[in-house]
Amino acid sequence: MLAGLITRSAASSADFSHLEQARVEFRDVVKQYGDHRVLNGINLTINPGEVVAILGPSGSGKSTLIRLINQLEPLSGGDILIDNKPTRGIEGRALRELRSRVGFVFQQFNLYAHLTARQNITLALVQVHGWKQAAADERARELLQQVGLADKADQLPAQLSGGQQQRVAIARALASSPQIILFDEPTSALDPEMIGEVLYVMKTLAHSGITMIVVTHEMQFAREIADRVVFIDGGDILEVAAPATFFTAPEHPRAQRFLKKVLDPLHQERPD
Amino acid sequence: MFNLDWHGVLTGLPLQWIISGFLTTIWVSLAGMALATVLAVLFLALRLAGGAGGRAVVAAWVSVFRNTPLLVQLLFWYFAAWNLLPLAVRDFVNADHAWSILPGDVWWLTPEFLCSAWGLGVFTSAFLIEEIEAGLSAVSHGQREAALSQGFSTWALFRCVLLPQGLANAWQPIVGQYLNLMKLSSLASGIGFAELTYQVRQIESYNAHALEAFAVGTVLYLLLGVVMGVVLASAEPGKRRKKALTQRAFVQSEVQRDR
Numbered sequence: 419m420l421a422g423l424i425t426r427s428a429a430s431s432a433d434f435s436h437l438e439q440a441r442v443e444f445r446d447v448v449k450q451y452g453d454h455r456v457l458n459g460i461n462l463t464i465n466p467g468e469v470v471a472i473l474g475p476s477g478s479g480k481s482t483l484i485r486l487i488n489q490l491e492p493l494s495g496g497d498i499l500i501d502n503k504p505t506r507g508i509e510g511r512a513l514r515e516l517r518s519r520v521g522f523v524f525q526q527f528n529l530y531a532h533l534t535a536r537q538n539i540t541l542a543l544v545q546v547h548g549w550k551q552a553a554a555d556e557r558a559r560e561l562l563q564q565v566g567l568a569d570k571a572d573q574l575p576a577q578l579s580g581g582q583q584q585r586v587a588i589a590r591a592l593a594s595s596p597q598i599i600l601f602d603e604p605t606s607a608l609d610p611e612m613i614g615e616v617l618y619v620m621k622t623l624a625h626s627g628i629t630m631i632v633v634t635h636e637m638q639f640a641r642e643i644a645d646r647v648v649f650i651d652g653g654d655i656l657e658v659a660a661p662a663t664f665f666t667a668p669e670h671p672r673a674q675r676f677l678k679k680v681l682d683p684l685h686q687e688r689p690d
Numbered sequence: 691m692f693n694l695d696w697h698g699v700l701t702g703l704p705l706q707w708i709i710s711g712f713l714t715t716i717w718v719s720l721a722g723m724a725l726a727t728v729l730a731v732l733f734l735a736l737r738l739a740g741g742a743g744g745r746a747v748v749a750a751w752v753s754v755f756r757n758t759p760l761l762v763q764l765l766f767w768y769f770a771a772w773n774l775l776p777l778a779v780r781d782f783v784n785a786d787h788a789w790s791i792l793p794g795d796v797w798w799l800t801p802e803f804l805c806s807a808w809g810l811g812v813f814t815s816a817f818l819i820e821e822i823e824a825g826l827s828a829v830s831h832g833q834r835e836a837a838l839s840q841g842f843s844t845w846a847l848f849r850c851v852l853l854p855q856g857l858a859n860a861w862q863p864i865v866g867q868y869l870n871l872m873k874l875s876s877l878a879s880g881i882g883f884a885e886l887t888y889q890v891r892q893i894e895s896y897n898a899h900a901l902e903a904f905a906v907g908t909v910l911y912l913l914l915g916v917v918m919g920v921v922l923a924s925a926e927p928g929k930r931r932k933k934a935l936t937q938r939a940f941v942q943s944e945v946q947r948d949r
Binding site for chain 1: 830832833835836837838839840841842843846850851854855858927928930931934935937
């Protein structure tokens with residue numbers, strides 16, 4: 419009771435401008451839209467620097483789970499602790515600081531359509547982080563180099579392929595050196611040929627110290643790069659395991675069925 | 691057949707009046723456009739960030755100024771609202787100030803100029819608000835989410851992400867409103883503002899060259915409208931983006947044809 423009061427008051431004064439530890443902790447997290455419950459009491463701790471893949475069927479609540487972290491969706495119940503500080507109910511400046519320390523990569527890229535690749539990266543650095551334009555341009559140059567798009571700096575999103583757009587979007591999310599980066603099905607909107615280039619960029623980021631939470635349908639990414647796999651269905655975490663265990667010997671029957679369908683779509687029982 | 695006498699319009703005093711009226715029309719249009727733009731942006735920001743109260747204020751503003759005749763509004767500002775200003779302000783405006791003379795000998799610090807520019811600006815802002823709003827709502831939700839996820843404040847989000855794209859979406863209707871403002875400035879002759887229409891009518895009563903005077907006035911409006919149209923079209927935001935999209939669509943259709 420008392421502890422609850424103390425953490426609640428800490429929330430209003432929490433300083434998210436710098437994270438000591440890029441840890442994300444879900445405590446009994448509930449999300450509902452009206453009467454419809456999307457998440458029923460999620461408990462999960464993601465450690466600093468860890469790469470976690472969140473798997474599950476469509477509509478299982480996995481995107482909602484990461485959108486709650488930077489409050490693109492408001493929480494309905496429970497709390498999410500970042501850097502061991504509760505984030506529930508923060509707003510205004512504290513919320514903007516938190517968001518500026520957490521990168522987010524969208525399924526549909528969401529690059530600013532009126533700005534070039536370079537400007538997409540520099541906009542927040544100048545407008546949110548108060549950088550000088552020249553320094554921001556230099557940072558953009560480095561990041562575009564890092565994602566292999568140095569020659570596309572002056573192209574508009576409409577002039578780039580989907581894979582290139584998503585790589586610019588990752589560079590944009592990395593611009594302010596966030597300690598946590600969230601990926602919401604980053605390859606689901608891509609042509610099959612372009613998935614590899616985006617996964618490659620993500621692979622270079624993994625285990626570089628940044629905490630990565632990746633909602634994905636890319637089983638290979640989950641298997642080879644993630645430290646842990648979280649399987650969600652129906653708003654509950656059904657299994658948390660190392661990828662080696664999860665993909666070879668999943669425990670939960672629902673996870674077993676999911677994997678069978680995803681990994682071996684041709685050979686499954688006929689639907690009734 | 692009419693016997694047209696251009697000489698009676700394009701020399702001496704009538705010519706001076708026409709030039710003065712034309713320049714006055716240009717200046718009051720520019721002032722009105724600037725005012726309408728600033729008001730529209732402020733009210734859009736208010737609607738976006740001002741909560742229910744802010745939205746109600748904007749709705750009332752749009753409703754009042756969009757649904758009443760401009761001439762009535764101008765008469766109201768000039769004959770009613772003007773007299774509600776403190777006497778010191780009115781005396782200041784009525785006094786001669788050399789610094790208030792714009793190029794072309796147009797005085798802006800006069801009750802007529804101020805009421806005309808204000809009336810035109812307020813009227814046009816009501817239309818601009820709704821047209822830019824329509825352009826803004828065509829900006830995809832993902833753009834807003836991307837900016838929010840990067841920690842943008844509401845104002846920075848509006849200014850850096852939504853407004854540039856909304857303006858690009860709504861540019862043609864916006865150009866139409868600016869052109870309307872220029873043409874509607876002729877109604878300011880109703881409050882004795884010496885713009886082009888006022889001066890043309892003055893020629894008519896001076897030497898009865900009505901046809902010639904109105905013809906010259908019409909040509910000048912037409913000329914101004916065409917020039918403004920070209921200038922505004924070239925100032926269109928996001929032109930490069932539209933070009934890129936068309937090129938891409940073209941390339942894609944070429945690719946499909948190849949298959």
